[in-house]
Amino acid sequence: MSARSLLVGPFNRVEGDLEIRLEIEDGHVRAAYANSPLFRGFEPMLQGKPPLDALTLTPRICGICSISQSAAAAQALCSVAGGAPAPEGALAAAILHAVENLCDHITHFNLFFCADFARPAYAARSWHPRATERFTAMKGSAVRACIEARAQLLHIVGLLGGKWPHTLAIQPGGVTRAPTLRDKARMASTLTAFRRYLESTVFGAPLEAFDALETVEALRGWTTGDAGLFLQISDDLGLQRMGPGPERYLSFGAYPLADGRSFGPGVWADGQLEPVDSATIREDLSHAWMLGDAAHPSAGRTVPDEDMADPAYSWCKAPRLAGRTVETGALARQVVDAHPLARAIIAGGSNVEARVIGRLLEIARTQLLLEAWVAQLKPEAVFMQPVDLPRNGTGEGLVEAARGALGHWVRLKDGVIDSYQIIAPTTWNFSPRDANGTPGPVEAALEGAFVPEAEDTPLSVQHIVRSFDPCMVCTVH
């Protein structure tokens, strides 16, 4: 019987700062505590500001998912006014947003997740030389190809949004730039080039073939591209048996267009798809360094506890949906959207491998969506409708960032922001314990993870934590 406590962190190759305290017994994690050690206070600083300032300030919560924040802010303000964006503007906004999500997914796969396979600890594995050649941080051939392809793809955001990160183009009523026919042609050619990158490098086969996979057996038969290499590694390391999730999957639904959301909204639990009832969300503060009671974000407050009193251990609040933890992200989105492969790989519960496959699946599907959307764009259409903000009112903006469900809740009073609350995807996934002592999804996923005596930076912990693609700057904001 041996017991020890281990502090893992700071995690590198993670957006923002993260520390995880592990209690280890007999070589396995008994309990985990996720701490987000960075607090900036966006919510209090938005109070008293003109409503439209949210469009500029909230994207700056995060340098990698700034368009998601921008889309959520625009939607929240639009819902205060009770209006809707111009349909063609919504389409342009969806293109901007999908490009960012796509970029985040390939960055996560190549730069953040697979880099761990190049570690010397795996030197004895048969796949190690190839993994090292492909994924070594900053040097691997896949890493370089990814950075290059991503920069090219972001030309689309350049064209429609002026710059990335921190694009300003998305507004409550649509977008600021009506794309021209020339823009449309350039976007189409950029997408052709990106498809070539995906098919030659990531999948090693047509995207449609990956999208058409329906069963675990079919997936295991995939051998081409870096996806094939990942599956080989995953099989060898047993990643499909690591990091179980709460088996409840939340998606607000991605890309709101005039005819609905392209990836549908819902909660998948116990083999059932239920609609999302955002009114049942509560943010629990019992283990966060925050003062106040559990509340729905429309009534929530953000008052940091300067004493950082026990038993709290993180700046992160603990959001719960109808009192329960949920997992959110690309996998959840694809499960909720009823993709057969996504449903198949979580038949025994979610895991490290399933989260990575969920992301790869979404990469393929998002590229297909983008190609269709760009072909549909009508340059002569109206891209922005006037939205008159009332001086008083409340609004809710629910979108899907790369890492999962993102919500903004705003209340206007006398023409300025009276309250602004944000729940980011990583707030759900990396939440601390709630008043019942129920750990957040990542904390629970780490329980039982194998930690050999000699490891101070346990590899299993790295894989599990990174499979959720944490974005810590969004988590606490």
Add this chain to the structure above:
Amino acid sequence: MSEIETFYDVMRRQGITRRSFMKYCSLTASALGLGPAFVPQIAHAMETKPRTPVIWVHGLECTCCSESFIRSAHPLAKDVVLSMISLDYDDTLMAAAGHAAEAAMMDTIEKYKGQYILAVEGNPPLNEDGMFCISGGKPFVEKLKMAAKDAKAVISWGACASYGCVQAAKPNPTQATPVHKVITDKPIIKVPGCPPIAEVMTGVITYMLTFDRMPELDRQGRPAMFYGQRIHDKCYRRAHFDAGQFVEEWDDEGARKGYCLYKMGCKGPTTYNACSTVRWNEGVSFPIQSGHGCIGCSEDGFWDQGTFYDRVTSLAQFGVEGNADSVGMAAAGVVGTGIAAHAAVSALKSAQAKAQSKPSTEEV
């Protein structure tokens, strides 16, 4: 010093050919506004000088600066600069994790005492003894001070490190504080913007690595070569400003025609940055080109200047003409007079032609 490789050694080791190396030198020269005569000088410096180590740390921020940086226009310039930095220490991109990473930073500081450049992304929050940003179990402000102590110079990346940026917005809950208010005994170069343009970042760092000195700075401590002009000075919509042609509301006829965004709150006239010349995402565009005004993100305090959609009212250059409306009116008046005069001249000529022509011809 002798144990440190030269820049050229590093590049060769990264598999960069001599030809590419020379190309890089000429690109650098042009990016920095230097003539072709400087190319051999840059090449010589890179072949003979020991490379300057860089430590890159992150405080209270959103990592947008790193994100911008790894997307710089020329893959070669990015590879070269990135490979030089990668040898040392960077939080976001490096391979090592946890305590090994912290140890790597201490090693770099120890090994290159007084020789390395400290690049800071983000800033330290000082409230509650810095507890709002904890890195490696210690407040970031301590890590910053420790890393700065033996640095040759400090680069403040972005609006966060330079000025505080949005997290310093009223009421500045964490007392986010720009780097120069915490580190007071080192030369500091500010590269503001939210984020700064990738090419500006690579340009600044290449200049410092190549010439082993700071570029010329303006009075605010920004490199004059990139922050010497206002967005407005080189804006492609400037002609519409001068002609008094403005976008009046989103997606109106003026917006489609690319008129000036001044009335939509554009801060281009008061913002010093290279957006309108260098542009973003590999020269594709910049915010004004996307139909949204500039928010002035490279200027101190841009986050607390009232709404981003109010027009700038304190413009010095408007002293002469009043404001945009009267500029517009005046310009329209001039154009109108011009057209009238032109029309009068045409009529006169027509009359003369008629007088001189035979009655049988029908000239107009």
